[in-house]
Structure formats: C-alpha cells, structure tokens
Amino acid sequence: MTTIDNPTVPFTRPIPGHLLPGRKMVVKGAISPRSDRFSINLKCGSEDIAFHFNPRFGEQKIVRNSYISGKWGHEEISGGMPLVRGEHFEAQFECNEDNFSVELNGKHFCNYSYRIPIHKITHVNVDGDVTISQITFVDA
Structure with missing residues (x-):
C-alpha cells in the first residue's frame, strides 16, 4: 500500500508500481462549496x-471518457450526481480484468471499460x- 497525503491541486504524480486487476486507488477529499467541476485522470x-x-x-x-491520440472518445454520463458541493467524499477505483469499478462514498456508481x-x-x-486529503494505492 502506498499513500500520497495532502497533495496540492492541480497535481500529477507517477503511480507507484503498475495498475493490475485487483489493485485499487482510493481518493479522499472535500469538494469546494462553489465547485463547478473537478477531474481525476x-x-x-x-x-x-x-x-x-x-x-x-x-x-x-x-x-467518464478517454483521450486517445489527441481526441476525446464517447462520453459516458449515466448514474446522476451522488457527490455534493461542500461535502467530503471517497472515490474508489478498482481495476478489474476489463474495466474500472467505481464506488462513491461506499456505494457502487459505475463500471468503465478499458479503452x-x-x-x-x-x-x-x-x-x-x-481538495485532496489522501490518495492510496491498495495492492490486490
């Protein structure tokens, strides 16, 4: 398990090790009360x-989308908006054999097939x- 604590946003960091089926990335943070949008890439x-x-x-x-060779792909937008401005959140991205499984605040939100x-x-x-308080990479 590897943890990045309190990174300053915006930021980009190398992922320790490789993403493999069974590995998870857990992002904990707080959404600004006036937030329009943010992204985790x-x-x-x-x-x-x-x-x-x-x-x-x-x-x-x-x-949810992918940017490949200078072009955005097809947007996936099902599932509504379970996150709330001004509140803390936890987003978990689990690597499966053929997709990411995303949980928001402990509840399954979506699957996103690898492109x-x-x-x-x-x-x-x-x-x-x-604001991000912690990003943790949990090994399978």
Whole structure:
C-alpha cells in the first residue's frame, strides 16, 4: 500500500508500481462549496488519458471518457450526481480484468471499460475545485 497525503491541486504524480486487476486507488477529499467541476485522470504519459472522471456540478452529471491520440472518445454520463458541493467524499477505483469499478462514498456508481490497456497507465492527475486529503494505492 502506498499513500500520497495532502497533495496540492492541480497535481500529477507517477503511480507507484503498475495498475493490475485487483489493485485499487482510493481518493479522499472535500469538494469546494462553489465547485463547478473537478477531474481525476489516469494518464498514460503526458498526453493520453485512459480514464477521465469528471464530476460537473452545474450539469449534475459525472462524465467518464478517454483521450486517445489527441481526441476525446464517447462520453459516458449515466448514474446522476451522488457527490455534493461542500461535502467530503471517497472515490474508489478498482481495476478489474476489463474495466474500472467505481464506488462513491461506499456505494457502487459505475463500471468503465478499458479503452487503453491498464498496464499503460503511468500517472494520476487531479485538477479543479477540489481538495485532496489522501490518495492510496491498495495492492490486490
């Protein structure tokens, strides 16, 4: 298990080790009372984004997508908006054989099928109106 404590947003850090089926990334933080949006991105180097997780409070949806070779893919937006401005949250991203399983505050929110193989993911990035207290990588 590896933990990143109180990183300053925006930030980008290498993921310790590799993402493999069974491994989890747990993000704990607080959403600004006036937050419009924030994003948690799992990146492949400096350009491609394997998983873009983007709560948008003005639109009341959480967009999931990938950015590959300079182009955004198809947005997935089902599931509504279980996160609340001004509140703490915990987001868990579990690597499965063919998708990420996402839990928000202990409840299953969605699955997101891999569009880039997970072994190519090298960095985690967080940006926007959010404060992160901890990111933990839990081994399988």
